[in-house]
Amino acid sequence: xxxxxxxxxxxxxxxxxxxxxxxxxxxxxxxxxxxxxxxxxxxxxxxxxxxxxxxxxxxxxxxxxxxxxxxxxxxxxxxxxxxxxxxxxxxxxxxxxxxxxxxxxxxxxxxxxxxxxxxxxxxxxxxxxxxxxxxxxxxxxxxxxxxxxxxxxxxxxxxxxxxxxxxxxxxxxxxxxxxxxxxxxxxxxxxxxxxxxxxxxxxxxxxxxxxxxxxxxxxxxxxxxxxxxxxxxxxxxxxxxxxxxxxxxxxxxxxxxxxxxxxxxxxxxxxxxxxxxxxxxxxxxxxxxxxxxxxxxxxxxxxxxxxxxxxxxxxxxxxxxxxx
Amino acid sequence: xxxxxxxxxxxxxxxxxxxxxxxxxxxxxxxxxxxxxxxxxxxxxxxxxxxxxxxxxxxxxxxxxxxxxxxxxxxxxxxxxxxxxxxxxxxxxxxxxxxxxxxxxxxxxxxxxxxxxxxxxxxxxxxxxxxxxxxxxxxxxxxxxxxxxxxxxxxxxxxxxxxxxxxxxxxxxxxxxxxxxxxxxxxxxxxxxxxxxxxxxxxxxxxxxxxxxxxxxxxxxxxxxxxxxxxxxxxxxxxxxxxxxxxxxxxxxxxxxxxxxxxxxxxxxxxxxxxxxxxxxxxxxx
Numbered sequence: 016x017x018x019x020x021x022x023x024x025x026x027x028x029x030x031x032x033x034x035x036x037x038x039x040x041x042x043x044x045x046x047x048x049x050x051x052x053x054x055x056x057x058x059x060x061x062x063x064x065x066x067x068x069x070x071x072x073x074x075x076x077x078x079x080x081x082x083x084x085x086x087x088x089x090x091x092x093x094x095x096x097x098x099x100x101x102x103x104x105x106x107x108x109x110x111x112x113x114x115x116x117x118x119x120x121x122x123x124x125x126x127x128x129x130x131x132x133x134x135x136x137x138x139x140x141x142x143x144x145x146x147x148x149x150x151x152x153x154x155x156x157x158x159x160x161x162x163x164x165x166x167x168x169x170x171x172x173x174x175x176x177x178x179x180x181x182x183x184x185x186x187x188x189x190x191x192x193x194x195x196x197x198x199x200x201x202x203x204x205x206x207x208x209x210x211x212x213x214x215x216x217x218x219x220x221x222x223x224x225x226x227x228x229x230x231x232x233x234x235x236x237x238x239x240x241x242x243x244x245x246x247x248x249x250x251x252x253x254x255x256x257x258x259x260x261x262x263x264x265x266x267x268x269x270x271x272x273x274x275x276x277x278x279x280x281x282x283x284x285x286x287x288x289x290x291x292x293x294x295x296x297x298x299x300x301x302x303x304x305x306x307x308x309x310x311x312x313x314x315x316x317x318x319x320x321x322x323x324x325x326x327x328x329x330x331x332x333x334x335x336x337x338x339x
Numbered sequence: 340x341x342x343x344x345x346x347x348x349x350x351x352x353x354x355x356x357x358x359x360x361x362x363x364x365x366x367x368x369x370x371x372x373x374x375x376x377x378x379x380x381x382x383x384x385x386x387x388x389x390x391x392x393x394x395x396x397x398x399x400x401x402x403x404x405x406x407x408x409x410x411x412x413x414x415x416x417x418x419x420x421x422x423x424x425x426x427x428x429x430x431x432x433x434x435x436x437x438x439x440x441x442x443x444x445x446x447x448x449x450x451x452x453x454x455x456x457x458x459x460x461x462x463x464x465x466x467x468x469x470x471x472x473x474x475x476x477x478x479x480x481x482x483x484x485x486x487x488x489x490x491x492x493x494x495x496x497x498x499x500x501x502x503x504x505x506x507x508x509x510x511x512x513x514x515x516x517x518x519x520x521x522x523x524x525x526x527x528x529x530x531x532x533x534x535x536x537x538x539x540x541x542x543x544x545x546x547x548x549x550x551x552x553x554x555x556x557x558x559x560x561x562x563x564x565x566x567x568x569x570x571x572x573x574x575x576x577x578x579x580x581x582x583x584x585x586x587x588x589x590x591x592x593x594x595x596x597x598x599x600x601x602x603x604x605x606x607x608x609x610x611x612x613x614x615x616x617x618x619x620x621x622x623x624x625x
Contacts, residue, residue: 067430118612125615128374131433132562133611136604139559147597260555264437271434301449308442315435316424 019196021330022279026189030182038177045181046249047289048188052242053262054269054285055278059195060235062275063204065211066228069131070138071239071266076258077111077141078104078240080151083160083253097163101244108240109233116232120225135260142259156254163248174248184245188282191238195278207231268307272314274324283323345473346592352477354584355484359539361561361576362491363532368565370508370528373422373432377440378561379554380447381533385410385540386549387447390456399461403541410537411530418529426525440554447551455550480542487538492573494531504528560584563607569617578618583607 029048033041057071084090085100119125119133146154163174163183174180198204209217210227218224247253256262266285273284288307296303314322364378385406392402421439425431464475495501506514507524515521547553560583568579583603590599610618 067433123615125612127430128368128372128433129566129611129615131374131430132559132566133608136559136563136608140601140604143597143600267434267437301445304445305442305449308438308440308445311438311441312421312435315431315438316421319428319431 018279019193021327022192022196025279025283026185026192029185033178033181041181042177043293044286044290045177045184046246047286048181048184049242049246049249050266050269050289051282051285052188052191052245053239053266054273054281055192055195056235056238056242057266057270058273058275058278058281059238060231061270062277062281063199063207063211064228064231064235065207066232067127067131067134068232068235069135069267070141070260070263071235072258072260072262073134073138073141074108074112074236074239075243075246075262075266076145076253076255078108078243079247079253079257080145080157080243081107081240082244083157083247084151086161086248087157087159095161097161097165097248101163101241104240104244105237106240108243109237112233112236113229116229117225120228120232124225124228135263138258138260138263142255145255145258152253154255156252157247158252160247160251160253162251163245180249187241187245191241192278192282195238199278268311270321272311272322274321274327276320277324277327280321280324280327283327284321287323344471346589348473348477348481350585350588352481352484353588354580355481355488356539356543357557357560357564357584358488358576358580359484359542360536360557361564361580362488362573363535363539364558364561365565365573365576366491366495366528366532366535370504371422371426371525372429373426373529374429374436374562375532376433376436376558377417377443378436378532378536379556379558380440380443381410381413381536381554382540382557383447383549383551383554384413384443385537386458386544386547386553387451387456387540388537389458389541389544390451390549393458403538406541407534407538410540411534413537414530414533415526417533418526422529423522423526444551444554451551453551455548457548458544460545476545480546483542484539487535488577491531491535495573500527560587560603563604563611565617566611567607567617569619575617575619582610582618 029044032044036044053071053075056074057068060066060068060071081104082100085103086095086097088095115137119130125133145151151157161173162180165172165174165183172179174183199207206217206222206227209222210224210231214224217227243257246257269285269288270281271284272288273282274280292303292307295306299306310322318325320328360378360382363381364375367373367375367378388406388409389399389402392399392405397405417439421435422432425435460474460476462475462479465472466475466478493501495504503514503519504524506517507519507521511521564579564583565576566579567582568575568577586606587599587603590602
C-alpha cells in the first residue's frame with residue numbers, strides 16, 4: 016500500500032502546483048497530464064501486457080477525432096454532448112483495438128519485433144489517411160472543437176478557464192490511475208503477468224490467452240482514446256499529428272525513460288520529459304533532441320526498468336517479481 | 340509501349356535501391372536478431388557524405404568510396420558502444436537503435452541544417468535509342484546496385500566468411516561450440532550491413548533530395564520487404580523488395596502516391612500476418 020501512498024503524494028503535489036507555477040504553466044501542465052494518461056495506457060499494454068505497440072498514438076488520434084466530430088455536431092447536430100463524445104471516443108478506440116488485435120493475435124499470432132514493425136506501419140497508414148481525408152479536415156485537421164461541457168443535475172459548466180480544466184483533467188487522470196492500479200492488483204493483474212512471461216503455460220492451465228491479450232489491448236486503447244478526446248478539447252483542434260508516428264514514438268520514449276513496468280513511473284516519465292523539454296529546449300536549443308536521443312539510449316541499455324522506476328521501486332519497497 | 344519503358348526502369352531502380360537498403364538490414368536482423376531502427380539514418384549519412392564531398396570539391400567517385408568507409412566505421416563504433424551490450428535483449432535493440440536514430444538525425448540537422456540538399460549528377464547525358472531516352476546516371480545506378488547485390492550474395496554464399504556467417508545464422512550455439520567466434524562474426528556482419536546502407540545512400544544521393552528525414556522513407560519499406568520476403572534465405576529480400584517497391588511505385592504512377600503507400604503497407608501487413616515466415620519461407624524470428 017506504500018505504492019498508493021506515493022501515488023497519492025504525487026497527485027497531491029500536482030494538485031498544489033498551480034499555486035507555484037502560475038497560469039501559463041498550469042495550461043501546459045494540463046496537456047502534460049493528458050500525455051501522462053497516454054503514457055499510462057502504453058505502460059499497461061507494453062509493460063504489463065507484454066505487447067510492444069509502436070503505434071499507440073493511433074488510439075489517441077482515433078479518440079481525438081471521434082470527440083471532435085461528435086461535439087462539433089458533424090454527424091448528429093442535436094447530439095453534441097461531451098459525455099457522449101468521451102464515451103464514444105473510448106468505445107471507438109477500444110473497438111478498433113479489438114479488430115486490430117484479433118487480426119494480429121488470433122491463431123498463430125505475431126509478437127515481438129514483427130508486432131513492433133506492423134504497428135509502426137499501421138500508424139503511418141492512419142496518419143497518411145487522415146492527412147488526405149478531406150471530410151475530416153485533411154492536413155489542416157478539424158478546428159474549433161468545443162471545450163468539454165459538464166452537466167450535473169441541469170447545471171452546466173464549460174471547461175474553458177485554466178484552473179477548472181486543470182483540476183478536472185487531474186481528477187480524471189487520478190481516477191484512471193487508481194482504477195487501473197486496483198485492476199492490476201486483482202487476479203486480472205496476475206493473469207497479465209502470466210501472459211507476459213509464460214503464455215504457453217497459461218494456455219495449458221485452461222485460460223484463453225487470446226481473450227486476455229485482446230482485453231488488455233482494448234483497455235489500453237480506451238484509455239489512450241480518452242486521453243485523445245480530452246486533448247482535442249484543450250486546444251480546440253484535432254490534426255493528423257495526433258494519430259501518427261511522431262507522437263507514438265514520443266510516448267514510447269516517455270514510457271521507456273520513466274519505466275514501462277510501473278504505471279506511476281510511466282506517467283511521471285511523460286510529465287517530466289515534457290517539462291524538461293520545454294525548459295531545456297530553451298537552454299540547449301537544437302541540442303535538446305540530441306540529448307533526449309542519447310538519454311533514451313542510455314536508459315534502455317543501462318536501466319532497462321526505467322530511469323524513474325528504479326528509484327521509485329526502492330522508495331515503495333515493492334519488489335515486483337523479476338520476470339525472466 | 341515506349342512510355343511504359345521509363346516507368347519500368349524507374350520502378351526497377353527504386354526496387355534495386357530498396358533491396359540494397361533491405362539487404363543490410365537483413366544481414367543484421369537475420370544474423371543477430373537485432374532490429375536496427377537507425378539503418379535509415381545510416382543510409383541518410385551515406386547521402387550526406389556525398390553532400391560534404393561535393394562541398395569540399397572532391398570528385399564524385401571519392402564520395403562513393405568514402406561513404407561506405409565512413410558509415411562502416413560508424414557501424415563499428417555503434418556495435419562496440421551500443422549493440423554489443425544488448426545482443427541478448429532483442430526487443431531493447433529496437434528501442435536503443437531508435438534513440439540512436441533520433442540522435443543521428445539531430446546531429447545531421449545541427450551540422451548541415453534542416454533544409455534539403457542536392458548532389459549534382461556526375462554524368463549529365465541520357466541514353467537515346469530512337470524515340471526512347473533515359474538518364475544515363477540512373478542506368479549506371481542500376482548497374483552498380485545489381486553488382487553490389489550480386490557481390491553480397493557472392494560473399495554470403497561462395498566464400499569462407501559467408502559459410503561461417505550462414506552457420507552462425509542457422510545455429511548460433513552449435514557454431515560457437517565448434518569454435519567460430521560468433522561475436523566477431525556479429526561485429527563484421529554489422530559493419531558490412533551499415534557500409535551497404537552508406538553506399539546505397541551515396542549512390543542514390545544525386546537523384547533524390549537529401550534531407551534529415553529521408554531515412555524513415557526507406558527504413559519501413561525495407562523492413563516490410565524483409566518480412567514479406569522471409570527473413571531466412573537471402574533471396575527472400577529480392578522477392579520482398581520487388582513486391583513492396585513494385586506495388587508502391589506502380590500504384591503511385593497509376594493512382595496516387597498516397598493510395599499507393601496505404602495499399603502497399605496494408606498488403607505487406609496482410610502477407611506478414613498470414614504468412615509470417617514470408618513468401619520464400621525460412622525460419623521465423625521470435
